[in-house]
Amino acid sequence: MTxxxxxxxxxxxxxxxxxxxPLPTQELRHALLALNGTGVPFGVREAGGGKAHLLAEWRVLEPAWGSGINRRQVERTFKVWIRLLPEEREVRAVDEQWAVTRAGPPPGRIVQREGGRGPIRTVQTRRTLERGPDGRRKWVESFRLDTRDMKDPLRKTVVGAGWTWRGALRL
Structure with missing residues (x-):
């Protein structure tokens, strides 16, 4: 492989x-913006200047864990900056992820920030041990986060429109 x-x-x-x-540029733009009303967990909007044309953004507030002063809650923001290149019939996409950890009984004090760019694939699950109706204990998934839930609909829309989806580190 090269x-x-x-x-x-x-x-x-x-x-x-x-x-x-390939669909015309404006039709692809409208198709990406139309993803907003289809029950996806993120929103797509105009990027408002710069090199990107569109921005897909997903904010997730994870369930809190711990108690008292040790209580923690993480807010994650996933962004995909999208640039349409009509000459090449190509979409360039830059992934960005930010996480802010808050602490305290009502989570408010920021104790950690982290972020980065590049190809992002995050899968997180949280399970709790619960007693079922038969009295047996079993693990039940209480939280699930998978960034494919965001990127797959975007990618399928672009490729279905006859364009190429190309991941990039910068636009």
Missing amino acids: RRRLWDRYMGTHHADAGAV
Whole structure:
């Protein structure tokens, strides 16, 4: 496998099917903005200047854990900055993730911040041990977060429109 193909695979590049007729730029833009009303856990909006044309953003507030002064709660923000390149029929996408950990009985004091850019794949689950109706204890999933729930609908919309989805480190 060539270096370019390895890099494309790492960055999450997906090409449209051979022979697919690409939609015009404005139709693709409207299709991406139309994802807002389809029950996806994120929102897509105009980026408002800069190099990106659109911004998909997902804010997640994880359930708190601990008690008293040791109580912690994490707020995560996932962003995908999208730039449409009509000459190449290509969409460049930069992933960005931020996490803020708050502490205290009502979580308010910020104790940690972290963030970064690049290809992001986050999967988190939290399970609790509960007693079922038959009296047996079993693990029940109480929280699940998977960034594929955000990126897959965006990617499918772009590739379905006959364009290429190319992951990037910067626009």
